[in-house]
Amino acid sequence: MKIHFFFVTKTCYNKHVINMYDIENVKQTVKKLVNEERYNHCLLTGDAAKELAKKYNYDEKIAYIVGIAHDIAKDFSKEEIKKWADKYQLPKELLKDNYKQLIHADIGAIVCQEWFGFNTAMCRAIKYHTVPDEEMNLLDKIIFIADKIGRTDIPEDLKDLKEVALNNLDEAIILFLEKQQIMLKKHNRDLFPRTIKLLESLKKE
Numbered sequence: 001m002k003i004h005f006f007f008v009t010k011t012c013y014n015k016h017v018i019n020m021y022d023i024e025n026v027k028q029t030v031k032k033l034v035n036e037e038r039y040n041h042c043l044l045t046g047d048a049a050k051e052l053a054k055k056y057n058y059d060e061k062i063a064y065i066v067g068i069a070h071d072i073a074k075d076f077s078k079e080e081i082k083k084w085a086d087k088y089q090l091p092k093e094l095l096k097d098n099y100k101q102l103i104h105a106d107i108g109a110i111v112c113q114e115w116f117g118f119n120t121a122m123c124r125a126i127k128y129h130t131v132p133d134e135e136m137n138l139l140d141k142i143i144f145i146a147d148k149i150g151r152t153d154i155p156e157d158l159k160d161l162k163e164v165a166l167n168n169l170d171e172a173i174i175l176f177l178e179k180q181q182i183m184l185k186k187h188n189r190d191l192f193p194r195t196i197k198l199l200e201s202l203k204k205e
């Protein structure tokens with residue numbers, strides 16, 4: 001089955017839109033929408049994103065705010081997800097359980113654009129933070145890895161992920177994806193095709 005992915009291009013400013021750099025407002029909004037544990041993860045992801053941005057000369061403020069917001073839609077109800085999916089005419093397949101990982105990221109990107117006026121690059125990093133693609137740019141990579149190290153329950157075999165990431169971001173992505181692939185294969189599953197392409201291209205470099 002071929003899934004078509006949307007691209008955030010429409011800029012929608014309405015009276016509820018807040019300044020995308022208004023970190024306090026983004027924090028308060030995220031806090032209202034996710035459970036306490038997830039909110040703590042969002043804060044840790046923001047911190048990790050800022051640290052990686054500093055290391056790799058990316059705008060720390062942008063990385064921090066995207067890190068805070070990346071899971072904004074993760075605790076949305078099925079009804080809420082459907083409402084956003086209908087509004088933006090996302091493919092119906094994405095509402096199925098096997099695409100759970102994709103849909104919260106897709107909806108999160110849309111929500112952040114609508115409510116906070118996040119730009120295309122910021123929305124892209126949110127959209128691809130769970131299932132990355134071959135076109136990953138620096139902010140995408142920062143948010144992807146920040147999401148994995150910005151937590152208190154890092155698995156034993158990924159304890160050195162932060163250290164690797166601060167040394168070489170691509171190597172950290174390879175390390176994470178290879179472990180994820182091994183785990184999925186134990187259950188007769190695999191990474192999404194777009195992520196397999198990314199892994200293969202990173203390993204070639």
Ligand SMILES: [Fe+2]
Binds near residue numbers: 041045070071
């Ligand atoms: Fe996350």
